Amino acid sequence: MTSAEILLSQNIRPSLARVLIYDYLRKHRTHPTVDEIFTALSPRAPTLSKTTVYNTVKLLSSKGVIKMITIEDQQSRFDACTDNHGHFLCSGCGKVYDFDVEFPSAKIPEGFEVLTKDIYFTGKCNKCN
Amino acid sequence: MTSAEILLSQNIRPSLARVLIYDYLRKHRTHPTVDEIFTALSPRAPTLSKTTVYNTVKLLSSKGVIKMITIEDQQSRFDACTDNHGHFLCSGCGKVYDFDVEFPSAKIPEGFEVLTKDIYFTGKCNKCN
DNA sequence: CTTTGTGCAAATTCTTTGCACCAAA
């Protein structure tokens, strides 16, 4: 499926900027920040603004098309892969790695509704260790 | 154990401000933000500054005495309980609840060293549902 | 005395908002 088709299927109008940003996230599984997305796409799309990147990632994550990663305190990262998997932040190089993990079924109190689940590990990656 | 004793055992000098802040976190398991800690303690400690709260939570979490919670994108929260447990953020009222959960053992690649683990759920609590 | 902690104000960084213009249905 193309990025435009996926957006359409979620009732998101596939504007040029949205497809560009979503496409970038699908092809670059580096969990980029808004700034990294903006910097990467700027050369190809000189009129793109950081506001549009903010607008777009906010829209896409509210629709569940992408996932916001808050593993760091300073800035948010984004991931086009919404399947359940863990995120590992290396405190040495700052890279965020994916890892496979079985999401535990916790005994949440009666009346609570769980909508999102995240598993975050931090430590040192093989290059920084 | 008193808060001062715990701080001392981790080679942290138990200054008045540090004990006050750590004590507050131990007694209030509400996962407060820096601002909430500062506002709560200000009446009792009129000379306390927000900078000192920032300095202290940074120091204590770097030493592993408290845990930083980055479940929200806007601001960090802090928890004096460092035992493994999950955090649930209600998108309705903004409250962060603790819950029991067995932390899964993920197959992290060779050479990776895991130092911290966090499990974050979001959704609606029983009052907001 | 010498190191460490505190606190004010300013600076920095990330994110949001207001508003005008542009593009698409």
Next chain:
DNA sequence: TTTGGTGCAAAGAATTTGCACAAAG
């Protein structure tokens, strides 16, 4: 021709930094 998208500049909020003073060993 009306709604929705984009982008600039300004505002806002959380956090950090520089520096001077205070306190503790």
